[in-house]
Amino acid sequence: MLNSEPTRRDFLKTGSALSLGAVALGSLSKGVFAADGDDTIRVGLVGCGGRGSGAAAQALSTEGNVKLVAMGDAFADQVESSLNGIKSQLKDRADRVDVDEDHKFAGFDAYQQVINSDVDLVILATPPGFRPIHFEAAIAAGKHVFMEKPVATDAVGVRKVLAAAAEAKAKNLKVGVGLQRHHEEKYLETIKRIKDGEIGDIRALRVYWNGGGVWDPRKTREEVSGEMEYQMRNWYYYNWLCGDHICEQHIHNLDVGNWIKDAYPVTCHGMGGRQVRTDKKYGEIFDHFAVEYTYADGTKMFSQCRHIHNCWNAVTEHAIGSTGVADVHGGKLYKGLAEAKENETYRWRNKDAKNPYQVEHDDLFRAIRENTSYNEAENGAYSTLTSIMGRMATYSGKEVSWEDALNSQISLMPEEFSWEATPPVVPLPDGSYPIPTPGVTRAV
Numbered sequence: 001m002l003n004s005e006p007t008r009r010d011f012l013k014t015g016s017a018l019s020l021g022a023v024a025l026g027s028l029s030k031g032v033f034a035a036d037g038d039d040t041i042r043v044g045l046v047g048c049g050g051r052g053s054g055a056a057a058q059a060l061s062t063e064g065n066v067k068l069v070a071m072g073d074a075f076a077d078q079v080e081s082s083l084n085g086i087k088s089q090l091k092d093r094a095d096r097v098d099v100d101e102d103h104k105f106a107g108f109d110a111y112q113q114v115i116n117s118d119v120d121l122v123i124l125a126t127p128p129g130f131r132p133i134h135f136e137a138a139i140a141a142g143k144h145v146f147m148e149k150p151v152a153t154d155a156v157g158v159r160k161v162l163a164a165a166a167e168a169k170a171k172n173l174k175v176g177v178g179l180q181r182h183h184e185e186k187y188l189e190t191i192k193r194i195k196d197g198e199i200g201d202i203r204a205l206r207v208y209w210n211g212g213g214v215w216d217p218r219k220t221r222e223e224v225s226g227e228m229e230y231q232m233r234n235w236y237y238y239n240w241l242c243g244d245h246i247c248e249q250h251i252h253n254l255d256v257g258n259w260i261k262d263a264y265p266v267t268c269h270g271m272g273g274r275q276v277r278t279d280k281k282y283g284e285i286f287d288h289f290a291v292e293y294t295y296a297d298g299t300k301m302f303s304q305c306r307h308i309h310n311c312w313n314a315v316t317e318h319a320i321g322s323t324g325v326a327d328v329h330g331g332k333l334y335k336g337l338a339e340a341k342e343n344e345t346y347r348w349r350n351k352d353a354k355n356p357y358q359v360e361h362d363d364l365f366r367a368i369r370e371n372t373s374y375n376e377a378e379n380g381a382y383s384t385l386t387s388i389m390g391r392m393a394t395y396s397g398k399e400v401s402w403e404d405a406l407n408s409q410i411s412l413m414p415e416e417f418s419w420e421a422t423p424p425v426v427p428l429p430d431g432s433y434p435i436p437t438p439g440v441t442r443a444v
């Protein structure tokens, strides 16, 4: 490039303002962006499903000029339905969607085409198996990122995300991760009080994602073109794509435990299986897990997640302290041991509290505009590893250490990505999939 003057676009891409005079005056400001008359943050969406569409609408609802300019999905039909969904969510701001036909991409390389479009930030909201590949490519190309949790399904992916997170820091790129409890006033207030000692020293944690489960498989074999499409359409039930529900959903609650402890567990053991959701259309994942994690100081985190209808349900986190207990999800603190009304010492209340899904985008976009440091990728990777470690322990029936989990060489991902390629798991002759067997399965 003959002209070595950085362009506004370079600014937004890399935040590489350190070489610019503006930085000598302090942090980047909106005024810096506006200097050449355009402060628009151009967004690309990769993974046009439910959450990707929601995240795009939230990104486009942040302050300042934002435009959605490119979209990519494995399936073209998803791009079209997402485009309509985003516009209807935005209502009078629908003009912020500006995706022409040349910037709608489908297929396994759609992510690269979105990244290669003239975008400043990419939203990564595919099934989590792809996240490490997509995140690595986005950071390599100098893009800011919002990525959904979990950020991987195996330790190989976690390490890839950690490496890209370090690169993002070095390049001054901002990264948000969809663990939105970190942006939810109720959690922020309650956890601050716990950390300030209002229930004494933390002795143990209890965390749950017990519910009826998610969507049933969306396509039958007759409706798709082969095994790869079958698994991609029904991704929740295949570990290379989803990581099992301990990883896919329960990560939220495990992450809250880590947040309260300001640490990650050093070991865990657990048990679980597939007792009710056993039909072969439900792929290879378990329907229940119970895992006991131990932190370095001996604190335990007792964790359960279940996908079975008509049972005791809870999506909550609780802390047991030396002088009281906390219902973190409920935003309540109590003296003594019982979460009873008469013991209540604090109850979070704010009927005007903001939607954390919106706040996480407000915070990320503000950091980009004001050039403040913002990188949630490392915690996202370590909380993902916490959930993967629980799955490893449950599938194998063994105790698993943090080090062994982090250094595991088992890759769940395919060698090749194409509709003709063979996925890493294939059905047995009766159409069912091999199910992990504790005591037999090697998972680390």
Ligand SMILES: NC(=O)c1ccc[n+]([C@@H]2O[C@H](COP(=O)([O-])OP(=O)(O)OC[C@H]3O[C@@H](n4cnc5c(N)ncnc54)[C@H](O)[C@@H]3O)[C@@H](O)[C@H]2O)c1
Binding pocket: 046, 047, 048, 049, 050, 051, 052, 072, 073, 074, 075, 078, 107, 108, 110, 111, 125, 126, 127, 128, 130, 148, 149, 150, 178, 179, 180, 232, 248, 249
């Ligand atoms: N933070 C939260 O509370 C929250 C809530 C829901 C979902 N999520 C996360 O968002 C992610 C997506 O979940 P969802 O509910 O939107 O699923 P979804 O099935 O509705 O959407 C996923 C989309 O990704 C597409 N896709 C699959 N592989 C792709 C590839 N290689 N390249 C491009 N597109 C690909 C699918 O075709 C689909 O359109 C998951 O990681 C999930 O955990 C987070």
